[in-house]
Amino acid sequence: MNIGVFVCHCGSNIAGTVDTEAVAKAALNFREVVFATDTMYACSEPGQAGIVDAIKTYDLDGVVVASCTPRMHEATFRRTLERAGLNKYMFEMANIREHVSWVGKDKEANTRKAEELVHMAVEKLRRNDYLEAGEFDINKRVMVIGGGVAGIQAALDCADGGLEVVLVEREPSIGGKMSKLDKTFPTVDCSSCILGPKMVDVAQHPNITLYTLSEVDSVKGFVGNFDVTVRRKAAYVDWDACTGCGECATKCPSKKTPDRFNEFIGTTTAINIPFPQAIPKKASINPEACIMLTKGKCGACAKACPTEAIRFDQQDELVTEQVGAIIAATGYDLFDFTKYGEYGGGRYPDVITSMQYERLLSASGPTEGHIKRPSDGTEPKDIVFIQCVGSRDKSIGRPYCSGFCCMYTAKQTILTKDHMPDSQSYVFYMDIRSPGKNYDEFTRRAMEEYGARYIRGRVSAIQPKNGRYLVKGADTLLGQQVEIEADLIVLAVGAEAAKGAGELAEKLRISYDPYGFFLEGHPKLKPVETNTAGIYLAGSCQGPKDIPSSVAQGDAAAAKVLALFSKDKLASDPQVSGVKLVRCIGCGKCESVCPFGAIEMIDFRGMPKASVVETVCQGCGVCTAACPQGAIQLRHFTDNQILAEVNTLCL
Numbered sequence: 001m002n003i004g005v006f007v008c009h010c011g012s013n014i015a016g017t018v019d020t021e022a023v024a025k026a027a028l029n030f031r032e033v034v035f036a037t038d039t040m041y042a043c044s045e046p047g048q049a050g051i052v053d054a055i056k057t058y059d060l061d062g063v064v065v066a067s068c069t070p071r072m073h074e075a076t077f078r079r080t081l082e083r084a085g086l087n088k089y090m091f092e093m094a095n096i097r098e099h100v101s102w103v104g105k106d107k108e109a110n111t112r113k114a115e116e117l118v119h120m121a122v123e124k125l126r127r128n129d130y131l132e133a134g135e136f137d138i139n140k141r142v143m144v145i146g147g148g149v150a151g152i153q154a155a156l157d158c159a160d161g162g163l164e165v166v167l168v169e170r171e172p173s174i175g176g177k178m179s180k181l182d183k184t185f186p187t188v189d190c191s192s193c194i195l196g197p198k199m200v201d202v203a204q205h206p207n208i209t210l211y212t213l214s215e216v217d218s219v220k221g222f223v224g225n226f227d228v229t230v231r232r233k234a235a236y237v238d239w240d241a242c243t244g245c246g247e248c249a250t251k252c253p254s255k256k257t258p259d260r261f262n263e264f265i266g267t268t269t270a271i272n273i274p275f276p277q278a279i280p281k282k283a284s285i286n287p288e289a290c291i292m293l294t295k296g297k298c299g300a301c302a303k304a305c306p307t308e309a310i311r312f313d314q315q316d317e318l319v320t321e322q323v324g325a326i327i328a329a330t331g332y333d334l335f336d337f338t339k340y341g342e343y344g345g346g347r348y349p350d351v352i353t354s355m356q357y358e359r360l361l362s363a364s365g366p367t368e369g370h371i372k373r374p375s376d377g378t379e380p381k382d383i384v385f386i387q388c389v390g391s392r393d394k395s396i397g398r399p400y401c402s403g404f405c406c407m408y409t410a411k412q413t414i415l416t417k418d419h420m421p422d423s424q425s426y427v428f429y430m431d432i433r434s435p436g437k438n439y440d441e442f443t444r445r446a447m448e449e450y451g452a453r454y455i456r457g458r459v460s461a462i463q464p465k466n467g468r469y470l471v472k473g474a475d476t477l478l479g480q481q482v483e484i485e486a487d488l489i490v491l492a493v494g495a496e497a498a499k500g501a502g503e504l505a506e507k508l509r510i511s512y513d514p515y516g517f518f519l520e521g522h523p524k525l526k527p528v529e530t531n532t533a534g535i536y537l538a539g540s541c542q543g544p545k546d547i548p549s550s551v552a553q554g555d556a557a558a559a560k561v562l563a564l565f566s567k568d569k570l571a572s573d574p575q576v577s578g579v580k581l582v583r584c585i586g587c588g589k590c591e592s593v594c595p596f597g598a599i600e601m602i603d604f605r606g607m608p609k610a611s612v613v614e615t616v617c618q619g620c621g622v623c624t625a626a627c628p629q630g631a632i633q634l635r636h637f638t639d640n641q642i643l644a645e646v647n648t649l650c651l
Contacts, residue, residue, distance in 0.1 A: 001062060003030075055086055127641045250304070417452075577598075595620065
């Protein structure tokens with residue numbers, strides 16, 4: 001076997017602390033290495049051309065590149081080998097940047113370590129097999145999970161691209177958090193006027209199948225061939241017969257049902273349509289509040305319904321959809337501010353969240369757009385806004401910035417002045433984060449044109465005082481204590497992962513961070529892809545985002561799906577696990593530990609044996625560690641290859 005070794009300088013990233021020339025010279029002494037050199041940038045066009053020339057000149061059978069992480073450039077160098085006519089899997093990388101030059105300053109020690117890593121890569125390559133990627137057919141349908149603005153954008157883009165789309169939303173209507181907003185920043189235009197047409201487009205698009213009040217129950221399969229079971233929850237109304245006339249709600253006697261859409265500011269009826277622009281505009285019954293479903297009597301809605309659409313005996317329904325790709329766009333939830341005892345911990349009725357304030361501002365809200373205190377219905381004059389409630393606070397496990405709170409607080413101070421010209425807004429802030437287009441100018445406008453008084457500091461306590469509230473805090477710029485009497489306090493609560501995000505991630509077999517947000521494939525180069533092929537991310541399920549960023553990511557996820565479906569067949573990675581049936585004892589441990597469901601037990605001549613579904617296997621290697629017989633091996637990461645690397649290092 002003829003092996004070539006290429007040691008990359010990566011500018012001064014590697015060459016600054018590693019003697020790359022010495023590493024290349026040492027590599028010539030390794031078994032079956034016939035060519036070794038150092039190069040300034042191996043990934044550059046001249047660097048790749050040098051690899052191609054060396055393969056042809058020295059008749060190389062395999063190549064080792066010592067440079068950065070395989071995650072960055074492995075695919076690049078494999079394509080280089082293909083161009084030179086070599087099997088692309090006869091390639092290994094030694095990571096001497098992240099593992100050597102970036103973590104040590106001793107050049108002599110770094111050089112020795114780099115030589116050892118290159119030697120290990122050579123020994124592993126000597127035991128590589130020629131592998132060939134297989135091909136399989138794909139189902140060109142896509143499922144979008146989540147009907148917020150990111151999911152809507154992704155669904156419309158895919159549908160406009162000619163794909164069949166299944167949009168799944170757990171609430172009775174699509175629209176997400178944006179449908180609850182009164183206005184959007186920095187343009188202060190009507191949120192419903194922007195979002196409404198897109199929601200209607202979803203309902204009317206011939207390529208989109210919409211499942212609301214539904215959740216994903218299970219996911220099986222692999223990229224190009226997923227089987228997704230969707231649980232359609234009982235609405236207790238036949239939506240095919242319902243016309244959305246609303247007669248049922250007017251007759252419902254259960255009128256004190258907590259109003260979820262209005263963030264529990266105000267009440268609604270047990271049967272209702274969440275908001276006037278709802279898509280689909282169909283009624284549904286809250287089973288916990290319905291007198292008929294809880295006590296077995298009433299039925300006023302059934303008597304009032306002109307189309308006899310009420311179905312008290314309706315049950316959940318399971319529907320299985322075959323799709324080739326999945327876009328997760330499950331959005332976010334708001335932080336539970338009751339964890340802050342200094343803000344009243346939920347005891348004071350006039351201490352509300354920013355989303356509750358949005359519902360007070362909205363013409364479709366419980367007060368029809370009039371700002372009123374929840375406690376007595378009077379119009380407040382002095383309003384205190386407190387930022388970073390549940391953001392940038394390690395003490396409550398939320399060290400990250402939610403990103404959009406500074407901007408929506410500025411918007412709400414502007415809208416407050418528009419609604420009540422004689423009101424005064426105070427904003428307690430840590431610092432202003434407004435990096436978007438026209439964002440900083442918008443915040444300035446709130447201060448300079450609308451008179452919002454910004455106070456840099458934290459609030460230490462809120463106390464009731466003569467029907468109002470005494471807000472105690474510190475002005476860190478002036479270095480003095482501040483006390484403000486307010487009629488209403490609005491908490492700019494931060495974003496956290498949507499409820500159930502962890503369970504959905506496990507069903508989709510994707511990773512999530514310690515805060516529950518889904519993890520992208522790479523923070524810079526794969527922002528909408530996941531580590532599971534065929535599953536993409538859009539919007540705030542990946543991390544807090546404002547509306548423009550969510551829409552842009554919805555576009556990006558749709559573009560990824562359209563690119564995936566531009567081919568009729570997909571190539572499968574051959575670096576997956578394989579079973580030696582002779583050694584397999586059929587214990588099933590590999591099947592139980594596989595996180596991707598890629599192993600199934602089969603009957604082989606009357607005995608149970610493990611079998612790998614190669615298109616599902618992601619090559620993680622967990623099964624190889626679990627197998628007590630060593631019967632299952634990961635191609636190109638076999639026990640013999642790993643032992644060869646260890647022996648190279650230790651002997």
